Amino acid sequence: MTHKDVQMNLSIYRVIIFFIFSLSIFTVTKAHALEEDHPAVSRYKDSMLENSGVIHYKKILVPVSVVPGTEDTKxxxxxxxxxxxxxxxxxxxxxxEVGLNYKQVVEKLGAELLVDCVGVLCGYQPLYFYWQSWANYNSSVADDNDDNTRFLVAKQPTEKGDVYYQWIITDVYDGEIGIEQTIVEPEALLLDQVSVNRNISIQAEQTGLKADREDTEGSQxxxxxxxxxxxxxxxxxQREFEKVYIPTGVAINDVTPTIxxxxxxxxxxxxxxxxxxxxQIYKNYLTALKAADFEILFTCSLASCGHDLLDDLYTSEANKFRFHPVKTNNYPDSDFRFISAKLTVSGKNIFLLVAIEGALTSNDINKIVVDIVEQSEMSTARVTIDPQYLNDEIEQKGRVVLHGLNFAFNKSELLPSSTASLTAITEYLELxxxxxxxxxxxxxxxxxxxxNTQLSKARAQNVIKELTALKVEASRLIAIGVGPAAPKAANNSDANKENNRRVELVLR
Structure with missing residues (x-):
């Protein structure tokens, strides 16, 4: 094989890869099969239908010219x-004979024949990647390639736009021909498949916990x-209070910008x-969110999303399967799309994420995950302390965890929700x-x-500051910050880390 032959083979090889892979997620199982031929082109006389499928509003690459022996493929x-x-x-x-009949079809349609190659002019094993697609899983129509394989592409201008036809004609077995026909027709995007209620009210109060929230039978x-x-x-x-990372851009040096x-x-x-x-799924969600005045923070499609977008955000055990059934290890060549958006209602923020993973084969299915966070402060009503609790703990252990002291994330200032606990501590100290x-x-x-040591000491100092403002004598209290040096549990889960973030009163 000459150098020119190799170059020509690579060129056609790429054409087949682009075109065939773009068709790899058709519905072709029997439950969704099209039992009739396409209305524009009948089946070849006496041929049998082996598989069929349709997908709407799909973007693909179509070869419109091939120059054998070169890489001049458009x-x-x-x-x-x-x-x-x-x-x-x-x-x-x-x-x-079959190929010449389909070339006659091109003429009858008034179409323009764009690509017509046979055997080695179509490159070495041009159907290799076709074997990895849906056709390989559903029939033996086009499972081989030899010098007789024909590849045809044609274009038919219409009032609504250009229609493209593709035929792959192969010798499957001795005396048996396989024909794969693909037709691409111009189609308007079907919108209004997702609706948004912009007038939803966000509850400032946390609702009571309910059991079995992860049960799909109780989902809505x-x-x-x-x-x-x-x-x-x-x-x-559904969780009453959690921390979520909202992507606002593509990762740079493996760091994803987030809110x-x-x-x-x-x-x-x-x-x-x-x-x-x-x-089409992506366009529907994006259109509905914009129509409801959501601020679009970030969108990406396919390779532009980068590698492992979701996995980079949710690596903890608690959030490991947050986006199930969408896979978190989205690869750059995955059929993956993503949206993050924000809506402000009555002074409260709603953040919304949509992750879409396309079907990988004809037997697969599209997967969508919608993740919604209604921003609020954590309710502390479930954990309270009183003077008697403080007395019992100090008598038994010489120290007590001051539940209900809440700080902003990575900050030393106490939140207003800490008032009840500060009052209880003051009452105990007065007694x-x-x-x-x-x-x-x-x-x-x-x-x-x-x-961490600086942060822990600053928090202890602010607790003393607040207690002093409530008339506690400052000389009775000394602030110490030990950072991560004395954990209550191993820092191997979100729950344990939350317990380790605390302020204690230790008798001296």
Whole structure:
């Protein structure tokens, strides 16, 4: 094989890869098969339908010219309805005879023949990647390639736009011909498949905990946004208060720019028929969110999302499967799309994430996850302290954890929600005026030792400052910050880290 032959083979090889892979998520299972031929082109006489499928509003690359022996292959992007049929013909026909019949179809359609290659002119094993696609899973129509394989592409101008036709004609077995026909027709985007309720009210008060919230039998759409029509819920999770990272851009040096939001979180996973392309799903969500005055923070599609977007955000055990059933290890060549958005209602913020993963094969299904965070402060009503509790702990242990002292994330200032606990501590100290204490701040192990030690001491100092303002004598209290040096539990889970972040009163 000459150098020119190699270059020509690589050129055609790329054409086949681009075009075939773009068709790899058709609905071709029997449950969704198209039992009829395409209305524009009948099946070859006496051929049998082996597989079929359709996908709407899909973007693909179409080869429109090939120069054998060179890399001068021109590709164009086309968006539209894609219909595929696979036929087998057992009448001792040749690929030459079948190919000439389809070339006659091109003439009858008034179409322009763009690509017509045979055998080695189509490159070495041009159907290799075709074997990895849906056709390989559903039929044996085009499972081989030899010198007789024909590849045809044609374009037909219409009032609504150009229609593209593709035929791959192969010798499957002795005396049996395989025909794969693909037709791309111009199609308008189907919108209004997702609705948004902009007038939802956000509850400032935390609601009571309920059991079995992760059970899909008790799942429901979030009132702020509907499901995509035809989708069904497979996964459901709701938490009264959690921390969520909202992506605002593509990762740089493996660091994804984010906004940290705390509040009530709801995560809903959906499955949707693969007859809908991820482009159409994405456009519907984006259009609905913009129409409801959501601020779009970040969007990405396919390779532009980068590697492991979701996995980079949710690596902790608690959030490991947050976006299930969408895979977190989205690769740059995955059919993956993502949206993050924000809406402010009555002074409160709603953050919304949509992750979409396209079906990988004909037997797969589209997966959508909608993640909603209603920003709020954590309710401390469930953990309270009183003077008697403080007395019992100090008598038994010589120290007590001061529950209900709440700080802003990575800050030393106490939040207003700490008032009830500060009042209880003051009452205890008034009842025991001769006792003196260390006020000891603790952190988890996230961050450097130096920063955590400084933060823990600053928090202890602010606790003393607040108690002094409530008429507690400052000389009775000494602030100490030990950072991560004295954890209550191993820092191997979010729950343990939360327990390690605390302030204690230690008798001296």
């Amino acid at each position: 590709l164009i992007e086309v968006i539209g309805k894609i219909t595929a049929h696979g036929y087998s013909l057992k009448k001792n026909k040749s690929t030459l 759409d979030h009132p702020v946004i509907s499901r995509y029509q035809g989708a069904y819920i497979t996964d459901y999770r 940290t939001v705390e509040g009530k979180g709801t995560t809903i996973g959906y499955n949707l028929s693969n007859s809908q392309s991820t482009l 025991h005026p001769k006792q003196q204490f260390y006020v000891v701040g603790h952190t988890d192990n996230v961050g450097t030792y130096e920063i």
